Amino acid sequence: MARTFFVGGNWKMNGSIQTSKDLVANLNKAQLDPNTEVVIAPPALHLLLVKDLVESSQVKISAQNAYHKASGAFTGEISVSQLKDAQVPWVIIGHSERRTLFGEADSNVAEKTKAALAESLSVILCVGETLEEREKNETVSVVVRQLDAVAAEVNDWSKIVVAYEPVWAIGTGKVATAEQAQEVHAAIRKWATEKLGSQVAEALRIIYGGSVAAKNCKELAGQPDIDGFLVGGASLKPEFVDIINARL
């Protein structure tokens, strides 16, 4: 079964009302590969504005994070239920910046993923190792530990896209080589086969993130287990369209 190519744009904490409008205007006028699923994740403050401005039903919006409780005294948080109510269909969970800068543990990532799926949201679940972990040859064990934590809480993986984002490649310009990425993607699919069954594993989209750019996306996209990208910096530039069209 062919997996639909998936390209996400994680805008992180960047931009203004005007730049968000400009980014959507660029996407609206671009020719996008109709076989690519596109999801953009603006800052929470801009989500509804961006949602209203997007013209193509091919482009969906995503939050960059959410809290697992439905409501209550959690100052500053946005709940998965509020995302559902606002018709935001996707949420990024477990981004390495959430894990390393905001102290999210594997268990937090698991409970957020579970809560998002319970609200019928789709989830971009991020995993990946630090440079120190890679140098200690712990890449696969770290990624498996992160995935196992979610699998302990979640049975249905049909609405999850796994984003492999090596921390050392994020925002550094140091992209994993196509071989390095493929090796980890294959290990993730092997994990999924063993843990979730071969049918689920075959259908699971595993996307790569970390310094993806127009100049490296085609080689990465040519790997058998790379089903798309989660793009940071380049999603704020016109070349995002070239990355969406990596398979053309």
Ligand SMILES: O=C(CO)COP(=O)(O)O
């Ligand atoms: O963290 C990322 C996407 O979520 C990757 O960011 P960069 O593409 O800027 O390296």
